[in-house]
Amino acid sequence: MSPQQKALLLPKKQGNFEIGSRSIPSPGAGALLVKIHSAALNPVDYKIKDLGFFVTDYPAVLGSDIAGIVEEVGEGVDNFRKGDRILAHGKFSNDFAAFQQYTLTDARFTAKASYEKIPSSESFDSAATVPLGLDTALVGLHGNHFGAGLTPPWTKSVGESKKPIVVIGGSSSVGLYAIQLARLSGFYPIITTASPSNEELVRKYGATHFFDRNLSGKEVKAAISKITDSAIGIVYDAISLPETQSVAWELLANDGTLVLTLPASVKEDEGKGRKVISTFAGPHDPQNEELCSSSWAVVEKWLSEGTIQPNKYEVLPNGLEGIIGGLERMKLGQVSGTKLVAHPQETQ
Structure with missing residues (x-):
């Protein structure tokens, strides 16, 4: 036996x-x-x-x-x-x-x-x-099938792109890794929502601007307009409940991409070009194998150097x-x- x-x-x-x-x-x-x-x-x-x-x-x-x-x-x-x-x-x-x-x-x-x-x-x-938190953030941002298809940060030297990104639920495990990957990919500003008690936490991980998660989509949009004139091309909703998705959808540019960790409750606009992607982070999935095997090859380096916390x-x-x-x-x-x-x- x-x-x-x-x-x-x-x-x-x-x-x-x-x-x-x-x-x-x-x-x-x-x-x-x-x-x-x-x-x-x-x-x-x-x-x-x-x-x-x-x-x-x-x-x-x-x-x-x-x-x-x-x-x-x-x-x-x-x-x-x-x-x-x-x-x-x-x-x-x-x-x-x-x-x-x-x-x-x-x-x-x-x-x-x-x-x-x-x-x-x-x-x-x-x-x-x-593992799961990092892979969920990674595939959502960089996956071609289950994500927004951004160039992975290890494949090029990234300068500041001056493109804004919003992470809804920044103090969640996935949210914190999404913030860190956004920083590695050169996004600025990196805007996030969370409980006020977690403001210090999300800033420590790389968020440049913080808003209370209880604000409405209109209130967050108005506040963001004071930070940047640029359209929000990517929103990563690490919570993905119907109420957070509606906030995220309100912030998103007409040609933007909303990345979700749960099924979509918002509907893609006909003709307007806004996309909704429900990510799936299993590295063993054939659609994710190549991306995740490349990222896992740098995980030890990222952790030992403190690049990813x-x-x-x-x-x-x-x-x-x-x-x-x-x-x-x-x-x-x-x-x-x-x-x-x-x-x-x-x-x-």
Whole structure:
């Protein structure tokens, strides 16, 4: 019998999470076996549980954000070895998911996490806040299929473009990475909305102008007109609820692009040219593979140089079990400007 591990299982569609056990998988070609030290939570995790999308096989293991230590290296992988500290973007497949003690990762979407600026005891927690948030921002801005198709910042030396960008929900995980990528791509001004309590946070990550998220679209538009005469060609709505989409739509230029993280509730204008794109950040999707494998090749450098800053985080107690309460808090809107992280190895 293969060795067993503890995992947080969703036993059936729209069921309740429970701690169970499953076999530790073995890495095939191009994969790594990773002992997970930190796994971060995302809104998509409770939405999968509540709505039953993305997953077809049960019992299911969820979770996309992985940080840990390489235990075994699959055939054909030559840039990682046993003992490497890594972060990786998982997928909706039990052997590649985050909410368990061991998982497989695709070496193309894995990066080393031994960056000097963060103490080693904290580096796993910090690293786990990166994968899904960064990829969602990245694909939304730079993807040709699921995004606005902007030139990725690593492919050219970017000067200040003097083009404005608006990020709705700048203090969310995705929002903070969108702000940072906008800075790397030379946008100015970088305008964002968030709670007033998170103004300092979004400015620290690179926002040049901040507005209260409770302002109407008309009020934000009037305020932006005092900052820049340029039309707003891109709005990234990291929240994407109907009310934030309507604000974003009001700000957008006639030939602009609105990037969403959820399905669109606004309708594209006939003839006016405004586009709406619902992004999908799975790096394993054929439409995203080339872009994401290129970006994951620079993630270690970005993190070690401080070019990209991970999210602030809070560690949940009780290992995998803590994820259940953490997802409930997220669903109730009780988490702001902070990523929740669990330690699967501490599961009782």
